[in-house]
Amino acid sequence: xxxxxxxxxxxxxxxxxxxxxxxxxxxxxxxxxxxxxxxxxxxxxxxxxxxxxxxxxxxxxxxxxxxxxxxxxxxxxxxxxxxxxxxxxxxxxxxxxxxxxxxxxxxxxxxxxxxxxxxxxxxxxxxxxxxxxxxxxxxxxxxxxxxxxxxxxxxxxxxxxxxxxxxxxxxxxxxxxxxxxxxxxxxxxxxxxxxxxxxxxxxxxxxxxxxxxxxxxxxxxxxxxxxxxxxxxxxxxxxxxxxxxxxxxxxxxxxxxxxxxxxxxxxxxxxxxxxxxxxxxxxxxxx
Amino acid sequence: xxxxxxxxxxxxxxxxxxxxxxxxxxxxxxxxxxxxxxxxxxxxxxxxxxxxxxxxxxxxxxxxxxxxxxxxxxxxxxxxxxxxxxxxxxxxxxxxxxxxxxxxxxxxxxxxxxxxxxxxxxxxxxxxxxxxxxxxxxxxxxxxxxxxxxxxxxxxxxxxxxxxxxxxxxxxxxxxxxxxxxxxxxxxxxxxxxxxxxxxxxxxxxxxxxxxxxxxxxxxxxxxxxxxxxxxxxxxxxxxxxxxxxxxxxxxxxxxxxxxxxxxxxxxxxxxxxxxxxxxxxxxxx
Numbered sequence: 001x002x003x004x005x006x007x008x009x010x011x012x013x014x015x016x017x018x019x020x021x022x023x024x025x026x027x028x029x030x031x032x033x034x035x036x037x038x039x040x041x042x043x044x045x046x047x048x049x050x051x052x053x054x055x056x057x058x059x060x061x062x063x064x065x066x067x068x069x070x071x072x073x074x075x076x077x078x079x080x081x082x083x084x085x086x087x088x089x090x091x092x093x094x095x096x097x098x099x100x101x102x103x104x105x106x107x108x109x110x111x112x113x114x115x116x117x118x119x120x121x122x123x124x125x126x127x128x129x130x131x132x133x134x135x136x137x138x139x140x141x142x143x144x145x146x147x148x149x150x151x152x153x154x155x156x157x158x159x160x161x162x163x164x165x166x167x168x169x170x171x172x173x174x175x176x177x178x179x180x181x182x183x184x185x186x187x188x189x190x191x192x193x194x195x196x197x198x199x200x201x202x203x204x205x206x207x208x209x210x211x212x213x214x215x216x217x218x219x220x221x222x223x224x225x226x227x228x229x230x231x232x233x234x235x236x237x238x239x240x241x242x243x244x245x246x247x248x249x250x251x252x253x254x255x256x257x258x259x260x261x262x263x264x265x266x267x268x269x270x271x272x273x274x275x276x277x278x279x280x281x282x283x284x285x286x287x
Numbered sequence: 288x289x290x291x292x293x294x295x296x297x298x299x300x301x302x303x304x305x306x307x308x309x310x311x312x313x314x315x316x317x318x319x320x321x322x323x324x325x326x327x328x329x330x331x332x333x334x335x336x337x338x339x340x341x342x343x344x345x346x347x348x349x350x351x352x353x354x355x356x357x358x359x360x361x362x363x364x365x366x367x368x369x370x371x372x373x374x375x376x377x378x379x380x381x382x383x384x385x386x387x388x389x390x391x392x393x394x395x396x397x398x399x400x401x402x403x404x405x406x407x408x409x410x411x412x413x414x415x416x417x418x419x420x421x422x423x424x425x426x427x428x429x430x431x432x433x434x435x436x437x438x439x440x441x442x443x444x445x446x447x448x449x450x451x452x453x454x455x456x457x458x459x460x461x462x463x464x465x466x467x468x469x470x471x472x473x474x475x476x477x478x479x480x481x482x483x484x485x486x487x488x489x490x491x492x493x494x495x496x497x498x499x500x501x502x503x504x505x506x507x508x509x510x511x512x513x514x515x516x517x518x519x520x521x522x523x524x525x526x527x528x529x530x531x532x533x534x535x536x537x538x539x540x541x542x543x544x545x546x547x548x549x550x551x552x553x554x555x556x557x558x559x560x561x562x563x564x565x566x567x568x569x570x571x572x573x
Contacts (some may be wrong), residue, residue, distance in 0.1 A: 005472050011376040011467070012461060012487040013479060029372065031385050038451060039388040042395055057409040104300035109294040119297060125309045128560055129507035132529050133553045136536035136545045137314035138307065145306070160303035190292050219396045221511040226537075237398035241515060244402060254402060262399040269394040273387065280452075281459040283362075 005271055035221035042262065049255040059255075061184050070252035077249060078231070079257045082239040084220065086261070093217045094210065096159040101209060105168030110180065120169075125160045131279045136189060139226040151165070154235065158217050164209040167282060171205035172198060207275035209267060209281070215276075218265045236261040289385050310481070315553075318546035325540075330561050336547035345523065345531060346548065353527040356513075357443055359508030365498055368453025368493075373483070376461050386458070390451045393457035397448075401515035405431065406442045424553055431517050445509070460488070460494035480566040494569040503559035507552055528552050 005122060010016075018024050049059055052067050057062035107113075108120055139148070140155070146258050147153030157183075183197050199206075224238045231242065241260060271274055319336050321329035375386050393399060407415045408430035420426030430440045456534045464487060472482045510529035513519065519526035519534070528548060536545030 010378070010466060011373075012464070012483055013373050013376065014469075015374070016377050016379065031381075034371065035385055035388045038447070039391050041407060042391055045399070057406070057413065058415045060404055100303060103296045107296035111293040111296075111300045113290070113293045115291075120428065122309075123300070123304060123338070126304060128504060128557060129312065130556060131512045132313040132508040133509075133556070134308070134315065135529075136532065136542060136549060137311035137318065139537065140314060140542075141306065141311050149446075156303070157307040157337070160300065161308050189305065190296075195295070215394055218325070221396075221398055221514075235439060237396045240398050240402050244405070251406070253448050258399045258402045259316045262395045264393060265394050265525060267394055269288050269390075277389070277455065277459075280455055 022265065045255060045259055045262065049252075049259040053250075053252045053255065069266045070256035071248070072255045074243075074256040074260075077243065077246075077253055077257075078241075079236070079239070079253075079260065081232070082234050082236040085151060085233065086124060086235040086237070086264075088151055089220075089224070090126075090157040090264075093158040094213045095162055096210060096214050097161050097217075098206070100159045101161065101164035101168050101286055102195075102206075104165050104197065105172055106198060109164070109169040109172035110175075110177075117134060123162050123165055126160070127166075135222055137229075138223075140152060142227060148227055149229040149233060150227070151233060154220065154224050154233075157223060158213075158220065161216070163189075163201065164213060167209050167279065168202065168205055168211075169281070175201050200243055204275070206270060206279075208279040211272040211276045212279045214268050215265045218268075293522060315549050316545045318543050319550045321543050323540075323546075324540035329543075332543065336543045337551070339544050342539050345526065346528075348523060349526045349528050349531045352438060353507055353509065353518055353529075355556070356438060356445070356509060356525075356527060359442040360445040360509075361499070361502035363442065364449030364453045364502075365449035365495070367446060369457050370496075371450060371454040372457035372461060373487075376458060386454075390438065390455060392448045392546075393452045398515060400444065400448055401512060404447075405516065408440060431525075432521060434521055437517055437521060437525045441513055444512060444516065448512075452533045456498060457491065457494055460491045464490040482526050493567075500560060500563045500567075504556060504561050505557070506518065507556055 001150060008133045015027055018094075030084075032198070037071060040061070041059070044061050046060040047061055048061050049070050050068070051063060082085050082155050109118065142148050142153050142157070145153075147156065147279070179197055179201075180193050183193050188197070219237070220235075221237055226233055228238060233240070236257065240258055242256065243249055243257055318329070320333060322332050322335075323329050347508040348480055371389060375382055375517065383451045409415065409417075410427075410429045410432045411417065411429045412421075413426075415489060416430060422429060428436050428440075431437050455510050455567075468483060468486045468490075472486050477485070509527055510533065513525055513527050514533070517525040519530045529552070532545045532548045532552075535548070
């Protein structure tokens with residue numbers, strides 16, 4: 001008991017102070033169970049998509065007869081085209097979103113001008129505006145702008161994303177004004193200051209909005225659904241539903257495609273986990 | 288610096304927000320008071336669209352199911368998320384790996400999650416979930432295919448994907464709890480349960496407020512998971528406001544009624560958010 005007491009109580013439950021062998025075994029069994037419940041289904045998707053699947057009713061966690069057949073069959077069903085579309089949309093959308101957000105954040109965080117508070121409030125208010133609510137009128141706006149039936153229709157609207165503007169603005173406010181003034185004395189204009197003084201210091205925040213924007217755009221469903229008029233424009237998440245309902249395709253193709261649709265956001269998350277967590281908490285605090 | 292400089296930096300954002308947020312918003316308000324007739328011109332109908340939403344049986348059923356689903360998912364995600372956070376709190380590397388694995392459902396695209404769960408829920412007796420239910424001495428269930436079980440099945444997927452998210456927010460809150468309070472309560476001889484009840488949970492109050500706010504904004508607008516898991520079926524048992532609005536607006540062309548439904552959804556969201564913020568502000572004052 002003495003050892004347990006000496007160890008700092010650094011968690012609410014204090015599970016790390018468990019000393020008895022059975023208690024620790026129980027703890028790890030519990031952890032294993034939690035991983036199975038939450039990651040198990042996705043792991044099963046990974047394993048099953050490399051397995052020759054005969055049974056459409058269940059996934060497997062135990063690899064047997066590993067095969068690439070599912071992927072080969074999927075590629076014959078244009079899955080590479082859908083994957084390419086997804087990457088075009090996420091690449092273009094993310095670039096636009098970041099460019100628009102950092103530029104707006106610079107004005108909102110570093111300048112004082114009449115109307116500042118109103119603009120800030122307007123942008124902030126769109127965070128309370130669920131995009132689903134706007135779906136129907138948005139589809140009309142998209143068709144007025146001739147964006148229906150084109151990947152641009154999935155790219156341009158995601159440029160308006162209040163979360164990124166907010167995160168960037170909060171971050172830019174922290175950068176000391178003296179740096180900017182020094183550069184101004186050297187004769188640098190606003191564009192120069194923005195590009196070579198402020199932005200380089202914003203790298204951590206850029207990571208946050210980058211990883212958040214990526215997973216958000218990759219997860220987009222309703223917008224592509226409104227925009228795509230033809231399978232040629234399907235993103236991969238959108239295509240899954242048609243692949244599922246195609247009787248000839250078989251479940252193997254669906255599994256392989258679903259895996260391809262899952263991996264990019266999961267890999268991006270694991271690679272940039274720290275930035276993701278920072279965004280998660282800051283975004284949540286801002287509501 | 289000239290007076291126009293800030294506006295030049297703001298211009299791209301203003302254009303995009305105007306085009307894709309505020310114009311649709313305005314069009315929605317406008318359409319909700321009109322019978323939208325392509326090529327013929329819209330006809331002013333006053334509150335008729337709203338009246339239809341408020342009296343239509345399908346709409347009322349969808350509103351009820353949306354509320355049940357939102358409440359269930361919010362409560363389930365918060366309770367399970369809190370349990371996960373308490374169990375997985377700590378700085379050990381193994382715990383970090385477990386947390387990452389548990390968080391994966393939240394980052395996987397909803398479309399993928401839906402396809403995986405459609406397979407897990409396969410309603411045959413030897414389907415995955417029915418097998419697991421069998422071990423627990425329950426089932427078999429029709430899951431998404433049964434009128435009684437479909438809404439609960441959709442809710443379970445939402446909790447499965449939402450709880451890890453809440454867990455991460457709780458973990459951020461737990462990191463801010465004053466450690467000396469734990470030491471003090473241990474010195475007072477308080478057990479685990481009293482420590483959690485008297486120290487941990489009160490410290491997490493702001494986190495609960497954040498999660499309720501997020502739930503208010505997100506809960507009512509549920510669309511993608513329902514659209515992909517059941518599309519409202521069987522027999523309307525999982526129809527929520529957004530799937531109904533989608534069908535009315537884009538499949539049956541009743542844009543005015545769909546817009547009125549959207550406005551009600553928006554109003555409910557805003558009221559709920561303000562209510563949460565208000566009670567939060569009052570709670571802080573006390």
